[in-house]
Amino acid sequence: MSKENLAPVWARAFDIDVDHAEGIYIHDTQGQTYMDFTSGIGVTNTGHAHPRVVKAIQDQAAKMIHGQIGVVTGKAVLDLTDQLRQILPPQIDTYFFSNSGAEAIEASVKLAKQATGRTNVITFEGSFHGRTHMTMAMTMSKTSYRAGYQPLPSGVFGAPYAHCFHCPVAQRTMDVAERAALSASCPTDGGHCCGYALDQLRYLLKTQSAPQETAAIVVEPVLGEGGYVVPPNSFLQGLRTICDEYGIMLIFDEVQTGFGRTGKFFAMEHSGVMPDILVLAKGLASGMPLSAVAASRKVMAKWTPGSHGGTYGPNLVSAAAAAETIRVMRDEKLIENSAARGEQLMAGLRKLQAEFKQIGDVRGLGCMVATEFVDAHGHADKAITDRIVKTCADHKLLMLTCGSYQNVIRWIPPLVVTADQIDEALRIFAAALDAAA
Numbered sequence: 001m002s003k004e005n006l007a008p009v010w011a012r013a014f015d016i017d018v019d020h021a022e023g024i025y026i027h028d029t030q031g032q033t034y035m036d037f038t039s040g041i042g043v044t045n046t047g048h049a050h051p052r053v054v055k056a057i058q059d060q061a062a063k064m065i066h067g068q069i070g071v072v073t074g075k076a077v078l079d080l081t082d083q084l085r086q087i088l089p090p091q092i093d094t095y096f097f098s099n100s101g102a103e104a105i106e107a108s109v110k111l112a113k114q115a116t117g118r119t120n121v122i123t124f125e126g127s128f129h130g131r132t133h134m135t136m137a138m139t140m141s142k143t144s145y146r147a148g149y150q151p152l153p154s155g156v157f158g159a160p161y162a163h164c165f166h167c168p169v170a171q172r173t174m175d176v177a178e179r180a181a182l183s184a185s186c187p188t189d190g191g192h193c194c195g196y197a198l199d200q201l202r203y204l205l206k207t208q209s210a211p212q213e214t215a216a217i218v219v220e221p222v223l224g225e226g227g228y229v230v231p232p233n234s235f236l237q238g239l240r241t242i243c244d245e246y247g248i249m250l251i252f253d254e255v256q257t258g259f260g261r262t263g264k265f266f267a268m269e270h271s272g273v274m275p276d277i278l279v280l281a282k283g284l285a286s287g288m289p290l291s292a293v294a295a296s297r298k299v300m301a302k303w304t305p306g307s308h309g310g311t312y313g314p315n316l317v318s319a320a321a322a323a324e325t326i327r328v329m330r331d332e333k334l335i336e337n338s339a340a341r342g343e344q345l346m347a348g349l350r351k352l353q354a355e356f357k358q359i360g361d362v363r364g365l366g367c368m369v370a371t372e373f374v375d376a377h378g379h380a381d382k383a384i385t386d387r388i389v390k391t392c393a394d395h396k397l398l399m400l401t402c403g404s405y406q407n408v409i410r411w412i413p414p415l416v417v418t419a420d421q422i423d424e425a426l427r428i429f430a431a432a433l434d435a436a437a
């Protein structure tokens with residue numbers, strides 16, 4: 001068996017040949033065991049190979065693997081819509097299913113275009129929405145995702161995200177520690193936000209994409225790939241106000257923040273802001289490929305029948321996995337665990353931040369936590385970030401980086417993680433900081 005036949009286009013953070021995995025652990029073919037604080041990039045929230053999810057997959061596979069929704073309606077799909085209705089606000093009661101996050105984001109934009117009769121989309125600097133051509137145009141987290149592919153579809157405009165640690169207004173007057181304190185007071189805000197990002201958005205609506213041409217504003221309620229940024233609540237509330245003012249659809253990309261990751265089922269619950277369209281994927285089906293576009297019946301009714309669809313969405317095995325994932329999350333109180341373990345993790349990281357000046361900022365919600373590394377001048381320090389990730393991996397703790405400058409370590413363990421496992425991860429991280437300092 002050779003890896004030579006795998007396309008080199010995949011960027012690989014580690015070189016691990018996996019044998020099997022369970023809970024938060026990955027076991028490789030050499031007999032080594034790793035703590036997986038990557039969760040397959042925020043996917044395996046119920047832990048690897050959760051027995052109930054595995055059984056649901058096996059049972060459905062034995063009954064029927066695929067029946068196209070235009071031909072048959074599977075019981076697993078209706079079970080899933082019932083489950084979704086129980087965890088989503090009552091207004092968000094109609095669902096479209098596809099396979100990947102990017103596919104669902106594309107679908108949400110198509111829905112917004114038909115629902116409004118408008119052409120343009122606004123997204124945010126630092127955002128990541130996928131790697132298809134449209135979602136690449138909407139992605140503004142790193143140039144590497146676009147290089148060699150441009151020009152991309154037109155009609156996409158970028159506005160600044162409310163990123164307190166990097167806010168240009170704050171940067172003029174505050175040092176790293178002051179900006180970290182500002183960032184720590186998000187998302188509750190407390191009225192500290194200077195409103196820079198919303199001002200720039202209003203300016204964009206005057207200068208580049210007129211409201212009557214703007215179908216949707218698409219936003220991650222916590223920025224993922226762009227650096228795990230928790231915005232002030234006032235930012236999301238301001239987006240809602242602007243969308244209401246101009247009849248623009250507000251789309252929340254909860255591909256990464258959904259399914260308990262932030263200590264609530266959905267990140268939107270932290271701010272109380274309700275989108276017109278919600279996009280889900282990743283944790284939805286515990287690793288089976290499935291994504292969803294969710295909206296009110298009224299909005300969905302504007303989507304012309306037959307104008308969108310696909311062969312697989314929703315695959316019946318994925319749908320069965322998703323329905324059981326929701327039941328497991330509720331029965332095993334994984335949302336509560338995400339919130340509690342996230343607090344424990346942040347408290348541990350903040351202690352380390354006081355000791356190691358290279359940690360410029362610690363931020364997050366639930367088990368979606370970031371440590372951002374800076375040099376003595378307060379600038380992004382990718383080199384130390386890479387060294388720490390490597391040392392942690394050498395000591396069997398797997399973590400990934402993110403952020404436009406790749407100087408952020410993201411902490412995203414499966415939501416079944418225990419207090420002891422968080423302590424163990426913090427111990428390995430502290431030792432790696434010592435070694436790197």
Ligand SMILES: Cc1ncc(COP(=O)(O)O)c(C=O)c1O
Nearest residue numbers: 100101102128129130224255256
């Ligand atoms: C917020 C967000 N949106 C969309 C996507 C794209 O999802 P997929 O990789 O399943 O296409 C991702 C993937 O990381 C993401 O984090």
